[in-house]
Amino acid sequence: MKGSLGFRRTALAGAALATALGGSALLVACGSGQGDGGAPATATAARLSVDDSYIPLPPAGGMAAGYLTVRNDGGQGDELVQVSSPGASSVTMHRSTASTMEQVEKLDVPANGALRLARGGAHLMIMGWEKAPVLGDELELDLTFARTGTISVKVPVKELTYRPGQQ
Numbered sequence: 001m002k003g004s005l006g007f008r009r010t011a012l013a014g015a016a017l018a019t020a021l022g023g024s025a026l027l028v029a030c031g032s033g034q035g036d037g038g039a040p041a042t043a044t045a046a047r048l049s050v051d052d053s054y055i056p057l058p059p060a061g062g063m064a065a066g067y068l069t070v071r072n073d074g075g076q077g078d079e080l081v082q083v084s085s086p087g088a089s090s091v092t093m094h095r096s097t098a099s100t101m102e103q104v105e106k107l108d109v110p111a112n113g114a115l116r117l118a119r120g121g122a123h124l125m126i127m128g129w130e131k132a133p134v135l136g137d138e139l140e141l142d143l144t145f146a147r148t149g150t151i152s153v154k155v156p157v158k159e160l161t162y163r164p165g166q167q
């Protein structure tokens, strides 16, 4: 599943940037300047996309894990700072340690790299489902990044044993 992609830029004049880019396919949106943390608008800004997202079907519609990969093709790092969903009352970020797991406030998305949420590592915990999920459902997750803003993705509910790349 390809996630939808959101860009926000501020400060740089759109016309000047468009000229500098010579009409390339890079999407440029002019931000309102409100509430986006004043991220510097440079040619090396974070460029995020979300891929390989899935939720293993939780037993009896209870607590579920969520996994996905956030790729960053830009030269500036970003941070995942909040996740929410219209279909679940609570989505938190966790990191697994040797013996347990702990909730974290943010997860780094390195420049020219990726944040991977995967079994045994960092993951999302999803609770308070509005409707008990079944195989084939999709849950919208709204991923908020410190610089990029919010990217919404539809995450499919898969078999408990599913792994990405598997049919």
Ligand SMILES: [Cu+2]
Residues within 6 Å of the ligand: 094, 095, 101, 123, 124, 125
């Ligand atoms: Cu957890």
